[in-house]
Amino acid sequence: MQNIIIGQYVPGQSFIHKLDPRAKLLTAFLFVIIVFLANNWLTYALLGAFTLIAVFVSRLPLRYIYNGLKPILLVIILTFLLHVFLTKEGPLLFNLGFLEVYEGGVKQGVFISLRLLFLIMITSLLTLTTTPIDITVGIETLLGPMKKIGLPVHEFALMMSIALRFIPTLLEETEKIMKAQSARGAQFSTGPIKERLKSIVPLLVPLFVSAFKRAEDLAMAMEARGYRGGEGRTSIRLLKWSGKDTTLFIILLILSIGLLLLRS
Amino acid sequence: MEELISVQNVSFRYQEEHPYVLKDVGLSVQKGEWLAIVGHNGSGKSTLARLLNGLLLPEKGDVLVEGFNSRDEESIWEIRRRVGIVFQNPDNQFVGTSVQDDVAFGLENSGMPREKMLERISESVKKVRMEDFLDQEPHRLSGGQKQRVAIAGIIALRPSIVILDEATSMLDPAGRKEVLQTMRELKKEEGMTVISITHDLEEAARADRIIVMNAGEVIDEGLPVDVFKKGDMLEKIGLDLPFPLQVQRALREKGYDFEKLTLSQEELVNELWTFQLKS
Numbered sequence: 051m052q053n054i055i056i057g058q059y060v061p062g063q064s065f066i067h068k069l070d071p072r073a074k075l076l077t078a079f080l081f082v083i084i085v086f087l088a089n090n091w092l093t094y095a096l097l098g099a100f101t102l103i104a105v106f107v108s109r110l111p112l113r114y115i116y117n118g119l120k121p122i123l124l125v126i127i128l129t130f131l132l133h134v135f136l137t138k139e140g141p142l143l144f145n146l147g148f149l150e151v152y153e154g155g156v157k158q159g160v161f162i163s164l165r166l167l168f169l170i171m172i173t174s175l176l177t178l179t180t181t182p183i184d185i186t187v188g189i190e191t192l193l194g195p196m197k198k199i200g201l202p203v204h205e206f207a208l209m210m211s212i213a214l215r216f217i218p219t220l221l222e223e224t225e226k227i228m229k230a231q232s233a234r235g236a237q238f239s240t241g242p243i244k245e246r247l248k249s250i251v252p253l254l255v256p257l258f259v260s261a262f263k264r265a266e267d268l269a270m271a272m273e274a275r276g277y278r279g280g281e282g283r284t285s286i287r288l289l290k291w292s293g294k295d296t297t298l299f300i301i302l303l304i305l306s307i308g309l310l311l312l313r314s
Numbered sequence: 315m316e317e318l319i320s321v322q323n324v325s326f327r328y329q330e331e332h333p334y335v336l337k338d339v340g341l342s343v344q345k346g347e348w349l350a351i352v353g354h355n356g357s358g359k360s361t362l363a364r365l366l367n368g369l370l371l372p373e374k375g376d377v378l379v380e381g382f383n384s385r386d387e388e389s390i391w392e393i394r395r396r397v398g399i400v401f402q403n404p405d406n407q408f409v410g411t412s413v414q415d416d417v418a419f420g421l422e423n424s425g426m427p428r429e430k431m432l433e434r435i436s437e438s439v440k441k442v443r444m445e446d447f448l449d450q451e452p453h454r455l456s457g458g459q460k461q462r463v464a465i466a467g468i469i470a471l472r473p474s475i476v477i478l479d480e481a482t483s484m485l486d487p488a489g490r491k492e493v494l495q496t497m498r499e500l501k502k503e504e505g506m507t508v509i510s511i512t513h514d515l516e517e518a519a520r521a522d523r524i525i526v527m528n529a530g531e532v533i534d535e536g537l538p539v540d541v542f543k544k545g546d547m548l549e550k551i552g553l554d555l556p557f558p559l560q561v562q563r564a565l566r567e568k569g570y571d572f573e574k575l576t577l578s579q580e581e582l583v584n585e586l587w588t589f590q591l592k593s
Contacts, residue, residue: 183411211410211411212409214411215408215409215452218452218453219452222453264403264405267403267406267407268406268409270364270401271399271401271406271407272409272419273394274369274398274399275394275419275420275423275468275471276395276420276423276424277419277423278423283422283425284422284425284426284427284431285422285428286414286415286418286421286422286428286431286432287415288428
């Protein structure tokens with residue numbers, strides 16, 4: 051319980067770790083857009099190079115990237131197969147009786163799968179190299195101007211950070227309740243599914259009761275310390291836009307221009 | 315002596331039709347004193363704490379903090395800045411994701427510029443000796459450490475009064491000792507006024523003054539030595555007397571009468587070994 055890591059953040063000292071969270075968030079967002087510019091082998095190669103270099107620079111163990119991809123792998127394979135079998139363009143490659151595979155289908159399948167792959171890799175790179183709290187602060191500053199149109203940006207960010215703060219506390223509590231219920235003869239890990247689901251109830255009820263109590267206490271403590279909403283509030287967390295962040299944007303700009311020139 | 319808080323004929327109940335939790339309570343808090351408010355569960359002492367910094371408003375009567383009345387909406391923030399509360403549960407008052415964030419919370423609320431915040435934070439974590447834990451996350455701290463962080467978060471705002479609302483009741487003996495030690499140092503060095511709300515008479519015995527509450531009323535008030543003379547009354551309202559006092563009372567029943575009231579172990583030992591010399 052002591053070594054719990056919230057989110058997927060993997061501590062490190064790489065170039066990407068040290069980037070401003072705002073720069074990383076914007077990059078991920080822009081990347082999602084420019085991925086759609088690619089439409090031939092050359093442009094996909096360019097995107098691939100960008101993604102792989104980013105992964106390499108982050109110096110993250112590859113299994114973390116793989117873990118991020120795992121849940122989406124099935125979707126990628128399925129998309130690939132659908133395109134291969136259903137897109138009927140270009141010359142016929144081979145015919146398996148009821149299934150006809152065309153060149154255009156294979157090409158389309160590969161492109162779409164690569165697109166998904168790159169997207170997932172870049173976004174997991176963001177969450178792997180940025181602490182959840184930094185992401186929260188980044189989103190809060192980026193969305194800052196939206197406050198004017200009445201979007202509760204500060205409240206959202208505060209909610210996120212309180213949620214992050216209480217995850218370990220609630221996990222600890224869950225463990226405690228589980229032990230207490232086990233001591234009274236409850237079984238959580240054996241028996242048929244139906245029984246196991248039923249045994250969750252005596253775990254969740256006390257957990258919810260105490261979470262509400264905590265929320266009430268916390269609200270009281272916050273008020274006692276002079277909390278009165280986001281208005282006029284300053285922040286101890288400082289985001290620093292440095293040369294590194296600007297460099298990233300120049301790279302991204304070159305990548306976009308390259309994609310625009312090379313796309314067919 | 316300068317009066318910091320004045321509570322005048324305050325009555326309070328949580329809902330209409332419900333019985334009053336506080337009935338016509340009046341008291342005053344002097345600058346620089348350590349005031350213990352003792353009472354059994356349900357005596358209204360925690361409700362009183364919440365009235366003192368405007369978290370609750372009196373139904374009848376007034377609460378004045380350095381001249382600010384908690385009834386005025388404008389002065390409520392002035393009052394909250396002057397009166398800090400350390401609550402009972404160390405976990406449920408830790409707002410930030412790290413020690414630094416948590417100490418900063420009150421300062422952020424007051425809209426202080428970042429440079430000044432950093433100064434105040436490093437100053438106040440040093441006072442509670444938590445300066446080596448600035449980046450720590452709350453779940454890696456002990457209960458006593460979390461309470462010290464809570465104290466740091468409050469003194470960073472430079473309040474005139476710190477209220478300990480059962481702040482040590484969920485801690486182990488070591489944690490309790492470190493929190494109380496920290497507060498005593500702050501009182502001595504900074505001249506902080508402390509109100510400790512507790513049912514632990516051993517803790518109250520070291521206060522400058524004690525107020526005893528029962529069923530929403532102040533039933534006694536005075537120096538610890540005077541209050542503890544009425545041991546039977548304290549026991550009757552459900553409080554446990556400090557151990558040295560219990561020993562003294564048991565000895566008196568056997569016919570050994572000390573002239574002095576023994577509130578600490580040291581005093582008891584002194585009375586015991588000099589007993590034969592005196593008589």
